[in-house]
Amino acid sequence: MVLALKTSGIRPAAPTFEEIFRDSEEAAASLDCEAPVLCFSPATLAAQAKQFIDGFSGEVAYAVKANPCPKVITVLAQAGVDVFDVASTMEMEAIARICPGAELHYHNPVKSRSEIATAWHAFGCRRFAADSHEEISKIAQTVGSSIGVEIAIRFCLPSQKASAHDFSSKFGADENTAAELMKRAAQCGFAPVLTFHPGSQCTDPQAWVRHIETAGRIAEAAGITLTRLNVGGGFPACYSGSSGPGLATYFRAIDDSVSAVFGDNPPALECEPGRSIAAPAFSLLTSVKLVRARSADLFLNDGIYGGLLEVTQVSDLLPFYRVLRNGQVVSTTDQHAFTVFGPTCDPLDVLPVPLLLPSDIRETDVIEFAGIGAYGMATATNFNGYGSVSQVTVKNAYTGDNNC
Numbered sequence: 439m440v441l442a443l444k445t446s447g448i449r450p451a452a453p454t455f456e457e458i459f460r461d462s463e464e465a466a467a468s469l470d471c472e473a474p475v476l477c478f479s480p481a482t483l484a485a486q487a488k489q490f491i492d493g494f495s496g497e498v499a500y501a502v503k504a505n506p507c508p509k510v511i512t513v514l515a516q517a518g519v520d521v522f523d524v525a526s527t528m529e530m531e532a533i534a535r536i537c538p539g540a541e542l543h544y545h546n547p548v549k550s551r552s553e554i555a556t557a558w559h560a561f562g563c564r565r566f567a568a569d570s571h572e573e574i575s576k577i578a579q580t581v582g583s584s585i586g587v588e589i590a591i592r593f594c595l596p597s598q599k600a601s602a603h604d605f606s607s608k609f610g611a612d613e614n615t616a617a618e619l620m621k622r623a624a625q626c627g628f629a630p631v632l633t634f635h636p637g638s639q640c641t642d643p644q645a646w647v648r649h650i651e652t653a654g655r656i657a658e659a660a661g662i663t664l665t666r667l668n669v670g671g672g673f674p675a676c677y678s679g680s681s682g683p684g685l686a687t688y689f690r691a692i693d694d695s696v697s698a699v700f701g702d703n704p705p706a707l708e709c710e711p712g713r714s715i716a717a718p719a720f721s722l723l724t725s726v727k728l729v730r731a732r733s734a735d736l737f738l739n740d741g742i743y744g745g746l747l748e749v750t751q752v753s754d755l756l757p758f759y760r761v762l763r764n765g766q767v768v769s770t771t772d773q774h775a776f777t778v779f780g781p782t783c784d785p786l787d788v789l790p791v792p793l794l795l796p797s798d799i800r801e802t803d804v805i806e807f808a809g810i811g812a813y814g815m816a817t818a819t820n821f822n823g824y825g826s827v828s829q830v831t832v833k834n835a836y837t838g839d840n841n842c
């Protein structure tokens with residue numbers, strides 16, 4: 439046994455997925471949960487990837503930043519993903535180790551010259567994103583006018599107000615600049631393509647439609663036939679305060695608008711989801727360290743410096759959650775709003791919204807958070823000496839809401 443079961447009292451640090459349980463209830467019943475436990479369902483991950491591969495009419499790249507865990511990459515590669523959106527050379531290394539033949543899209547629009555050179559020479563990367571003349575110059579000066587290099591011009595629209603994270607304040611050229619950049623990339627000897635990101639956890643399919651219409655105008659203004667269009671990530675996962683209408687609705691909106699804009703000569707499509715693929719495959723078991731009954735304060739063994747950072751950025755991204763006691767779901771209408779603190783000594787380590795929990799919640803009860811697979815593990819820190827998690831495999835993931 440690698441993990442500490444309830445009786446052993448010894449828990450080695452951060453074991454990784456060797457233990458297999460039917461579901462998180464069984465895991466919670468068997469483990470001591472002294473450290474938070476990540477429950478990973480490879481089947482759920484593969485099913486999410488398959489939804490994209492079968493339903494999206496183009497190439498599906500996985501945005502590694504959402505969850506770079508080697509197990510995740512391995513399952514996705516087995517499910518048929520062989521293109522990866524990478525943001526750094528570290529991510530390239532992670533992919534090269536697991537799937538050496540994979541195609542890499544270096545879609546971080548800002549890269550140092552050294553990163554560009556490493557991507558080009560060490561990892562054979564032939565796709566670079568840019569949203570400025572300066573970045574195109576850096577790429578041209580680093581790789582020369584090499585045949586077969588594609589520059590993905592990243593454009594943006596003003597905030598669509600439909601996403602949890604709006605990227606347009608940081609990345610993306612406006613429509614006119616994007617047309618100039620396409621021409622500039624072509625003059626440098628590169629193949630120009632277009633890319634956009636409507637914002638992470640974007641719930642409105644029309645946001646994609648507006649971007650695709652803009653892509654049509656940009657290519658026309660540049661006088662360049664668009665051969666490839668990357669419609670980004672941004673597809674939503676399910677949170678208690680935010681979810682979308684289902685992936686098929688997004689895919690239909692994208693197909694319809696590409697037909698309307700490009701007619702008989704459509705660009706080849708690509709997407710690069712992270713959140714929507716990775717989120718539902720993991721849940722997080724956190725255990726209650728203390729309940730201060732009088733003030734309705736509750737302390738967990740994980741918090742915003744661990745797997746729950748995103749809740750502090752956008753409270754709509756509060757995951758679905760439930761309480762387990764001895765592996766059984768506690769369902770009661772006798773609930774109370776608790777202020778939930780994480781384990782560190784930092785007063786900022788508190789969830790921004792109270793959680794409705796059973797009034798009799800007690801030490802060692804487990805609060806399970808669903809859909810923690812994207813940007814939860816990836817952004818967790820070891821602040822204050824916390825952050826170590828146990829990782830187990832489950833056959834069925836707790837996703838919080840069967841309708842999602």
Ligand SMILES: Cc1ncc(COP(=O)(O)O)c(C=O)c1O
Nearest residue numbers: 501545638639671672711712713
């Ligand atoms: C260039 C790029 N592509 C794809 C993604 C993945 O986005 P999401 O996780 O919202 O699907 C991101 C997220 O930051 C990104 O920057």
